[in-house]
Amino acid sequence: MRSSADAVIIGGGIIGTAAAFYLARENYGRIILLEKEKFLGFGSTSKAAGGIRAQFHNRVNIEMSMLSEKIFRNFKEETGSDAFYDQVGYMFLLSEAEDIKTFKKSYELQRSLGLNVELLKQDEISQYAPHVRIDDIELATFCSDDGLADPHEFLSGYDQAARRLGVEIELETEVTAIETEAGKIKTVKTSKGDISTPLVLNCAGAFGGLIGQMVGGDVRVIPVRRQCVTTGELDFITPTLPMVVDVKSGLYCHKESRGMLLGWADKAVESNFDISVDPDYTDSILELALDRMPQLETAEIANSWAGLYETTPDHRAIIGWEPKVEGMFHITGFSGHGMMHAPAAGLVATEIITGRQPSIDIKELRPDRFENGILVEETNVI
Numbered sequence: 001m002r003s004s005a006d007a008v009i010i011g012g013g014i015i016g017t018a019a020a021f022y023l024a025r026e027n028y029g030r031i032i033l034l035e036k037e038k039f040l041g042f043g044s045t046s047k048a049a050g051g052i053r054a055q056f057h058n059r060v061n062i063e064m065s066m067l068s069e070k071i072f073r074n075f076k077e078e079t080g081s082d083a084f085y086d087q088v089g090y091m092f093l094l095s096e097a098e099d100i101k102t103f104k105k106s107y108e109l110q111r112s113l114g115l116n117v118e119l120l121k122q123d124e125i126s127q128y129a130p131h132v133r134i135d136d137i138e139l140a141t142f143c144s145d146d147g148l149a150d151p152h153e154f155l156s157g158y159d160q161a162a163r164r165l166g167v168e169i170e171l172e173t174e175v176t177a178i179e180t181e182a183g184k185i186k187t188v189k190t191s192k193g194d195i196s197t198p199l200v201l202n203c204a205g206a207f208g209g210l211i212g213q214m215v216g217g218d219v220r221v222i223p224v225r226r227q228c229v230t231t232g233e234l235d236f237i238t239p240t241l242p243m244v245v246d247v248k249s250g251l252y253c254h255k256e257s258r259g260m261l262l263g264w265a266d267k268a269v270e271s272n273f274d275i276s277v278d279p280d281y282t283d284s285i286l287e288l289a290l291d292r293m294p295q296l297e298t299a300e301i302a303n304s305w306a307g308l309y310e311t312t313p314d315h316r317a318i319i320g321w322e323p324k325v326e327g328m329f330h331i332t333g334f335s336g337h338g339m340m341h342a343p344a345a346g347l348v349a350t351e352i353i354t355g356r357q358p359s360i361d362i363k364e365l366r367p368d369r370f371e372n373g374i375l376v377e378e379t380n381v382i
């Protein structure tokens with residue numbers, strides 16, 4: 001491993017690889033990406049359910065997704081690699097008066113930002129998702145630009161493109177400390193030696209808070225376990241089935257191979273780095289799924305897994321310069337939306353680092369925004 005670099009990226013998930021690609025595309029110089037595991041994407045990226053949507057309640061999240069969706073659609077032109085963005089759409093099912101009010105307000109905001117989102121009445125829902133029980137559903141929102149993707153395909157596209165541009169990727173290399181001098185980044189210490197550098201990108205996902213602590217920063221990323229379950233083959237799965245989110249329960253589901261992927265955020269889970277599968281959590285997902293899709297009664301479970309959401313207090317990413325140390329840039333805390341926001345995050349971070357006008361105004365995502373409490377919150381979180 002080299003002992004100096006113009007930039008060191010910590011973390012080889014979708015965010016780190018995207019950032020590596022965009023920074024290298026700007027000829028940033030010698031870039032080294034460090035990943036502590038044996039493979040890239042071994043962290044939360046490999047656990048993602050593959051959902052991509054721009055239907056958020058918050059302006060910055062909508063714009064991050066809209067920019068990312070554009071890049072996902074044109075990924076081959078962007079990186080030279082094939083990766084399939086399956087635009088089957090996302091549907092949010094609404095049964096509670098309060099949710100209907102909130103989603104209608106967000107619908108207006110989304111439309112004003114140019115998002116192609118629609119409101120569906122109860123009788124229009126079944127044409128998209130005939131397998132879903134709708135007797136208690138009053139309204140749905142649907143956006144056909146949203147959809148599904150395999151996180152690995154996009155990560156590997158960014159990885160290959162970054163390597164072609166000269167990025168050096170070091171696996172099984174754990175960052176153990178970061179040294180500063182006179183308030184500036186000086187050296188990244190790793191399990192395989194030291195690298196002197198003036199710039200560090202913190203792309204460590206759920207570990208982003210720990211990396212921040214290495215320079216005395218207060219990066220508020222809280223790791224929280226989230227689980228998914230997949231079923232065996234089901235006869236009602238069609239290629240056009242959208243992602244469906246039951247807003248009241250928080251259950252989400254989409255087609256996966258010839259079966260379904262089911263997921264749910266158990267808000268009672270305590271914050272820690274545990275990613276063992278909890279069978280009670282799995283049972284809760286199955287109960288909610290059966291209630292919404294009675295046809296699942298005969299379904300077999302194919303797989304289940306747990307991974308970490310990298311949650312922030314307002315459920316929005318942390319992107320920006322570390323205020324306490326010159327040369328430290330955070331791109332973390334995506335709160336369960338990091339795969340879908342990776343292209344925009346990597347691009348906009350690069351624009352800021354290289355002193356250009358960012359494509360999206362992301363000042364609201366600055367790392368020190370929590371000092372006066374939570375000012376704006378993303379509440380459409382699943």
Ligand SMILES: Cc1cc2nc3c(=O)[nH]c(=O)nc-3n(C[C@H](O)[C@H](O)[C@H](O)COP(=O)(O)OP(=O)(O)OC[C@H]3O[C@@H](n4cnc5c(N)ncnc54)[C@H](O)[C@@H]3O)c2cc1C
Nearest residue numbers: 011013014015036043044045049051175205307338339340
């Ligand atoms: C069950 C589940 C479902 C999800 N579904 C979706 C979804 O549908 N859509 C979506 O957009 N997002 C989803 N997410 C969230 C998404 O997976 C994350 O937001 C995204 O993967 C974050 O990417 P990342 O690169 O920041 O983090 P990671 O992929 O975790 O990468 C960070 C990397 O940093 C490495 N690292 C940490 N510390 C160090 C160190 N000291 N030295 C070196 N390396 C280090 C880690 O090993 C890791 O590989 C889901 C997450 C989970 C758990």
